[in-house]
Amino acid sequence: MVKPLIQITKFEIDKNAALAAVADHNAGSNLLFLGTTRQFTDESETLELRYECYPGMAEREMTRLSSAAIAQWNLSGVAIIHRIGIVPPGQASLAVAVSSPHRQASFQAGSWLIDEIKRVVPVWKQEIDRQGNTHWIHPVEKTGLS
Amino acid sequence: MVKPLIQITKFEIDKNAALAAVADHNAGSNLLFLGTTRQFTDESETLELRYECYPGMAEREMTRLSSAAIAQWNLSGVAIIHRIGIVPPGQASLAVAVSSPHRQASFQAGSWLIDEIKRVVPVWKQEIDRQGNTHWIHPVEKTGLS
Amino acid sequence: MMVQVLLFAQAREIAGHPMLHLEVRNGAVIRDVKAALAVTCPELGGLLPYCMFSIDQCYVGDGEVVTANSEIGCIPPVSGG
Amino acid sequence: MMVQVLLFAQAREIAGHPMLHLEVRNGAVIRDVKAALAVTCPELGGLLPYCMFSIDQCYVGDGEVVTANSEIGCIPPVSGG
Numbered sequence: 272m273v274k275p276l277i278q279i280t281k282f283e284i285d286k287n288a289a290l291a292a293v294a295d296h297n298a299g300s301n302l303l304f305l306g307t308t309r310q311f312t313d314e315s316e317t318l319e320l321r322y323e324c325y326p327g328m329a330e331r332e333m334t335r336l337s338s339a340a341i342a343q344w345n346l347s348g349v350a351i352i353h354r355i356g357i358v359p360p361g362q363a364s365l366a367v368a369v370s371s372p373h374r375q376a377s378f379q380a381g382s383w384l385i386d387e388i389k390r391v392v393p394v395w396k397q398e399i400d401r402q403g404n405t406h407w408i409h410p411v412e413k414t415g416l417s
Numbered sequence: 418m419v420k421p422l423i424q425i426t427k428f429e430i431d432k433n434a435a436l437a438a439v440a441d442h443n444a445g446s447n448l449l450f451l452g453t454t455r456q457f458t459d460e461s462e463t464l465e466l467r468y469e470c471y472p473g474m475a476e477r478e479m480t481r482l483s484s485a486a487i488a489q490w491n492l493s494g495v496a497i498i499h500r501i502g503i504v505p506p507g508q509a510s511l512a513v514a515v516s517s518p519h520r521q522a523s524f525q526a527g528s529w530l531i532d533e534i535k536r537v538v539p540v541w542k543q544e545i546d547r548q549g550n551t552h553w554i555h556p557v558e559k560t561g562l563s
Numbered sequence: 564m565m566v567q568v569l570l571f572a573q574a575r576e577i578a579g580h581p582m583l584h585l586e587v588r589n590g591a592v593i594r595d596v597k598a599a600l601a602v603t604c605p606e607l608g609g610l611l612p613y614c615m616f617s618i619d620q621c622y623v624g625d626g627e628v629v630t631a632n633s634e635i636g637c638i639p640p641v642s643g644g
Numbered sequence: 645m646m647v648q649v650l651l652f653a654q655a656r657e658i659a660g661h662p663m664l665h666l667e668v669r670n671g672a673v674i675r676d677v678k679a680a681l682a683v684t685c686p687e688l689g690g691l692l693p694y695c696m697f698s699i700d701q702c703y704v705g706d707g708e709v710v711t712a713n714s715e716i717g718c719i720p721p722v723s724g725g
């Protein structure tokens with residue numbers, strides 16, 4: 272039974288804790304993804320991002336995704352940590368770590384987990400730009416709004 | 418100009434140095450792969466792996482692969498660290514870190530780099546098994562020998 | 564019966580409240596809750612078609628039955644990661 | 645002319661030396677070096693078809709010309725990572 276590490280935190284993400292949580296003597300492959308706030312997206316400058324979540328449900332969805340990934344790719348370990356609150360440029364808002372005997376499973380599972388986290392986990396971000404303007408980030412394809 | 422971190426080391430791999438080397442304010446995606454010694458591969462137990470390299474050429478090949486990946490995926494950073502000497506179970510023999518504005522490039526580049534490192538970088542490993550037997554690991558498809 | 568709907572992110576900002584109390588018929592389903600939300604808070608009308616809904620912290624479809632004890636969530640398009 | 649060939653991993657173990665000196669004709673290419681290796685050290689015969697070769701730390705094909713100053717590497721199938 273692989274028990275995933277699932278965490279929502281207001282503080283800086285401890286990436287070594289994520290890697291340590293998936294370490295396993297039978298896993299030859301350990302993969303850590305860190306999603307960090309970009310200072311520039313094309314020409315536009317981000318001062319900071321502000322994240323919020325649906326407490327409880329966010330963890331439940333992350334746990335559900337972890338269980339699905341463990342079953343599908345026979346993972347040795349999974350860790351998902353999402354930071355909420357203010358995340359300045361260069362700092363991580365999301366850490367996803369997975370381990371498996373061979374690397375193909377880690378890459379497939381890691382990529383799938385990130386896609387699914389972005390698709391279903393109830394977390395939202397606002398961008399504060401250089402001019403101090405605040406606006407919600409929502410994937411255009413989901414709202415049709417720009 | 419992205420300058421990759423390329424290193425052959427006899428000591429434990431500093432994974433935080435690999436991540437720090439690829440950190441970039443315009444990279445939203447940071448991916449770290451750690452290849453670790455498996456204690457068990459199916460039924461067979463590994464006591465330790467012993468790595469050696471062609472000094473100089475190993476670094477050259479890793480540098481060449483990094484440059485190719487930076488050009489192809491427009492990466493923000495690359496770090497490749499290979500440990501040589503004895504690597505016990507659970508410890509890392511290879512760290513590959515990449516960063517890019519978006520995650521797809523990181524996953525594709527990371528996966529490609531690992532494949533190519535295993536294919537061309539002049540590094541060899543011997544396995545010492547539980548009975549104290551030593552044998553060179555060589556992919557069967559490359560030698561036809563078992 | 565009265566139900567409570569939790570609002571998040573843009574939905575909360577538009578409504579001006581993190582939670583709304585709504586009157587719906589006994590045996591109401593999520594579709595009825597959405598209709599009641601749009602009546603109580605017309606400003607949400609533009610966003611609602613893009614929202615997902617949850618009951619007791621699990622995503623549900625429009626036909627799911629709610630009760631007075633349900634924890635109903637109105638979940639605008641997510642943007643975590 | 646004399647050339648030097650660096651041997652690694654299994655090749656070094658089989659030959660019992662990390663480097664071999666070989667006599668080859670002037671203008672020799674890697675193919676000639678391999679032939680000379682097989683003569684000097686017949687035990688390498690089984691492994692050589694699976695080895696890659698390098699000159700001055702770059703992989704080269706069988707037709708590449710070597711000189712007395714070339715750093716020639718005999719590279720058995722690699723297994724890094």
